[in-house]
Amino acid sequence: MSKIKNTKTNQIVNKSKGAIVKVLARLTATGLISFGIGGAVTFDRYNSYWNQTIFRVQTVDFNILSHTLPTKLSYALIKKQPQEVQRTLDSNYSLFGLIVTDASGQKIIAYSGKDSGKSSSWKAALDPQQLQNHPYDVLLDPPPVFAQWTYSNSRATERSATDFTNQGRVIGRVYYVRGVRPTFQEDLMTLISNPFSGSSRIQTYTTSLVACFGATLLIWSGLEFMLYKKRVDKKKRDEIEEDLMSNNQILQSQLAQRINELQSLQKQRDNERNELMRDAENLRSLNNRLKQEILRLRESIKDLPNNTDAELQAELEQTKLQSEQNLAKKKQYEQHIKKLTQQLQRKQLETDVLQEQKESQIQELQEQINNTESQLAELQNNEENYQETIKVLEKQLNDKNSREIELQKQLESLQTSLSEYEEREQLLEQRAEEVKAKSKDLAEEMERYIEETGQHPLNNFEVDIKECLEQNFPNARIEIQFDVGTGRQGSRFTDFILVTEKYCVIIEAKSYTGKIKPLDNVRNSGWICERGSQRIHIFSCWGKNPYQQIKTYCDSLIKNKGLGINSKLPIYGIVVFPRGSCIDNSIQSNISAFYRVTTLDNFTMDIQELENQSQLN
Structure with missing residues (x-):
């Protein structure tokens, strides 16, 4: 007994560990996906910031400076004011490079942030060889009046010449050097070292990553909730399925026991009847x-x-x-x-x-x-x-x-x-x-009970149904006592399945003659057959009533591939009672349109109605 308890405890512990590992794995996968998306978004922000926003801003700055700076610097050089030249170059805070050279461009006279000691990414261009790759304006004596170069728009990558020409002696050049953008890894390191920086760029990165982290938690939480709900629903379905299977096993056992009792009782009745007949004959x-x-x-x-x-x-x-x-x-x-x-x-x-x-x-x-x-x-x-x-x-x-x-x-x-x-x-x-x-x-x-025992010899009522189907639907396929159960569901033998090219009908035969009515709710309570003063409970091997039984068969057939029908084919269900029975009006009005409860008198007509319904759908 203790070994069994220990085994069950170990199974529960292993199952719990497995569940935790799965949760962490899902969290990790969600985090990786979310942070991957976040990295892509951050890179897009990085690319948009440096290659679009900053580039356009600098283009606008260069365009403005090209229209103003040559005149100012030319005048300062003519007046021999190097300090003013330096102050003018420092006015951009070294965010990009402004470099003044001699007329040949080989000798650097001044540049932005020369005395600040601050390192800037663009200072690699201080090499005269590198400097030749950047745009420049000439400084003239007298100072130029017109801008000779301009950018057509903020997205332009190259300058175009204007129609104006300035006259004068070339006394120098002013180069415009764009700031060299940091690598994405460098930007991320900056973000990690100071995530709450006042930089809009870092704030954008932080916002994106926080949003990704929040999205990760939200997605993971939502995923876990959906999985939890799915597990709960699956557990409920499994419990319902297990209850159905357990009830079916109990019912089958009770059914077999009841059939044996009925056979024994019938034998006793026959013996009693024979004895009575002998006594009567004597x-x-x-x-x-x-x-x-x-x-x-x-x-x-x-x-x-x-x-x-x-x-x-x-x-x-x-x-x-x-x-x-x-x-x-x-x-x-x-x-x-x-x-x-x-x-x-x-x-x-x-x-x-x-x-x-x-x-x-x-x-x-x-x-x-x-x-x-x-x-x-x-x-x-x-x-x-x-x-x-x-x-x-x-x-x-x-x-x-x-x-x-x-x-x-x-x-x-x-x-x-x-x-x-x-x-x-x-x-x-x-x-x-x-x-x-x-x-x-x-x-x-006993015949009614035998109807619910799976495969069994057809009784007279079932033979009547079979003959009716063969007579009225000669081109359809008729499956008799087909097992629609799948997986762990166990055997679920239907009485008949009518398969056509347009629809499929599962037929459940109930040999109860009388008035058929529900005890309470049509879908969720038992059904009875009233015959005179008798109230006979209508037996169903799956569920509380024949509606639940036929619905269980239809739901199982959707998952069952053994019949070889198209998955898009509509599946209907019909519960048939013998001729002369009376179906209470509340039954048909309270069940799905995919199901019918009828008698053998109206059986063919109801199938034709379902056929018309399948054509409309």
Whole structure:
């Protein structure tokens, strides 16, 4: 960890040193250039001062002196006033040379600054051989009246003769010697030794050099400011670029993760849908079996003999009637036995009287009683048989009713189960449809995400765009999923690029069907797609919205040379949504004229508008 920190610290220190060296190098280069220009300006001032200003001033002076000095000096020489001659020659402060010689010019009589001891650049001309190269006027006795030589103007380098001639004896010559200008290096040394001299020449040099120094600082400061601003702008652009790349990497990662999640979720939805369909099919099969069972039960209920109840009831009624008849006979026999018993008792009472007479009758009665009791016993057995028959018949009747009730209840239960299963089947089918719709939405969402993953198989919407371009622009070049990224930008795959001889259009496909509108600011906020109660965020892999994405592609294409298009060719951008989508009016009115946001219905027309716009430009 410490090694990494030390490495980063060394990198920062080296970077800072490198930046300082670059600043000093720029300062040095700027100073050299500025002082070079300043030296050239100073030399121009030097040349202008000595070769133009001073030369013209001396020309004017020589012209004036040529008109006046010969007369004055001639008169002083005639009057033998050498001191006056010297004072006259010293009146120019030795700024240039005035030299008086004899008539032959070989002997020097007097010259400017002779007694001052001040060295002058022109004193090299005191040599008679050198003196012959300079202009002169003759001194006459009597003094001349007219000037015999003159300069036509202050820029003239040579004198011309006048039309006047003076008469008299030549008594001497007066030579006019221009001051020898110092070399440029000598002037610079004078400037360095005394930069604040009162000399206008030195002041001019100082002003020029100070101006150059100030210009150096100003230019360097301006250059550094521009470079600083450029660095700041570059840093901001790099930060924005890095943010875009970082966001793109994050988005691509999230996109891949989201696609995997959607694929897994879609697989789950498909499995759930298949399971629901299987459950629905099982319920449908069960319902069919229940329906068949219900039909069978209904047939069973119908197949129950309808006459069984009547027969059993009739038999039961008949048995009851026979039982009642048997009971009636039993009662009759009982009464008959009672009567016979009473008769027997009476007969027994009478037996005592008529025992012998009545014994036969008593036996007869006894036999009748026995017969009657025998019939009564038989009736009793019949009664018991009838009761058992009644019980059996009643049991059969009750069993049949119970069976019918049980079948009816079972039928009702099956019908209830059938209704419940049918409802459940409908719910399962409805749930399956919902899962199918969700699966379809997931598939659409996954397609939209796949659109942003760079190179990918074209979806149906992109195929429609491709066919539309091929049909309406057969002579144009169509690039599919072209990477417009350059340098460190990373890959930036466009959906389509339409290249013609007059213009170029980058096309970005967005598979969102609904009303397209911005959340807030059109250029700097996200966009959404409203579809019913749904508000779907429109995904963009570069920037916050499709406008920023298509603009990023256009800006990158300007720097990208891989497409082989003319650098002066106008580049436009179009974001296309499917047919039936509605684009909010605020979007097109708030973006650049080089961009369009449209639907596939108006796609061709918008490209033609851009073509017309390129012709106007």
